[in-house]
Amino acid sequence: MSHARLSPRQYLILGLVSLCAPLGDTCLSRGMTGLPEITLAHPFTLIAAVFTPWIAAGIALLICFFASYLTALSWADLTFVLPATAFGNVIVALLARFWLHEPISLERWAGIVLITVGVGLVAQGPSLTERPVAHAPSLAETADMGKEQA
Amino acid sequence: MTIPYPAPQPGFWAATAMIAAIILASTAGEVLTAAAMKSVGDLDEIRSRSGLKGAIRAVLTCPLFFAGVSFLALAFFALLFALNHLNLSLVAPASASLTLVTNAIAGKIFLKENVDRRRWTSAVLVCIGVYFLAH
Numbered sequence: 001m002s003h004a005r006l007s008p009r010q011y012l013i014l015g016l017v018s019l020c021a022p023l024g025d026t027c028l029s030r031g032m033t034g035l036p037e038i039t040l041a042h043p044f045t046l047i048a049a050v051f052t053p054w055i056a057a058g059i060a061l062l063i064c065f066f067a068s069y070l071t072a073l074s075w076a077d078l079t080f081v082l083p084a085t086a087f088g089n090v091i092v093a094l095l096a097r098f099w100l101h102e103p104i105s106l107e108r109w110a111g112i113v114l115i116t117v118g119v120g121l122v123a124q125g126p127s128l129t130e131r132p133v134a135h136a137p138s139l140a141e142t143a144d145m146g147k148e149q150a
Numbered sequence: 151m152t153i154p155y156p157a158p159q160p161g162f163w164a165a166t167a168m169i170a171a172i173i174l175a176s177t178a179g180e181v182l183t184a185a186a187m188k189s190v191g192d193l194d195e196i197r198s199r200s201g202l203k204g205a206i207r208a209v210l211t212c213p214l215f216f217a218g219v220s221f222l223a224l225a226f227f228a229l230l231f232a233l234n235h236l237n238l239s240l241v242a243p244a245s246a247s248l249t250l251v252t253n254a255i256a257g258k259i260f261l262k263e264n265v266d267r268r269r270w271t272s273a274v275l276v277c278i279g280v281y282f283l284a285h
Contacts (some may be wrong), residue, residue, distance in 0.1 A: 080269070
């Protein structure tokens with residue numbers, strides 16, 4: 001498999017890493033704020049919280065994030081995956097602006113631009129560091145060696 | 151009867167130590183997890199060869215993976231501890247953005263990744279961007 005350029009499937013995995021983490025955190029936050037205060041005196045309320053729809057969705061999204069993240073790390077460098085998947089922050093900020101109609105300050109717009117440029121830069125380069133491969137004899141060389149031994 | 155009062159904010163060095171603990175644990179966790187996944191091999195190929203169960207078995211039988219996850223859990227608890235003493239508006243952007251730079255350094259030193267000028271620039275741009283966005 002060539003690692004210089006990513007396949008559409010690999011871009012899909014990076015997209016899942018970018019989206020699932022912030023969306024999962026958002027679901028957990030939404031679910032936890034909707035619950036009554038949880039204290040150490042009643043720890044079982046925390047277990048019951050896991051089965052509420054928002055928190056269950058958040059946990060499912062975070063499991064999806066971790067599986068996609070591990071898959072991405074198996075074929076790409078850590079220093080490629082981390083900046084490339086930071087684009088999820090931008091998507092969440094844009095969703096907050098255009099879907100939830102939350103105001104975005106000039107500082108946050110500057111953050112969006114910087115992350116977009118950074119992700120664009122790293123995505124242009126190779127995803128995996130090329131390692132020197134030990135020289136393996138080709139079929140022709142193996143045949144020649146066999147003739148010499150004979 | 152005692153009157154509740156807001157807890158005093160920790161000093162500069164205590165705050166720095168808390169954020170540094172998050173960054174160090176997080177970086178160690180990311181680097182160990184990345185090393186584990188490189189030693190396991192391409193998960194897409196393993197899954198096409200041995201199915202999903204084979205891929206899960208390959209990950210769960212790698213000791214480095216558990217070392218990485220342990221450090222990531224430690225980073226999570228360090229974050230909770232810091233949030234108990236410091237403001238979210240300081241802890242979240244500082245730890246999220248600085249981790250990108252420490253990971254680039256650790257990736258170059260420990261994983262021998264080719265962190266060229268393009269990746270350095272990208273890490274620094276994303277680091278500043280995340281700080282602005284999360285602040």
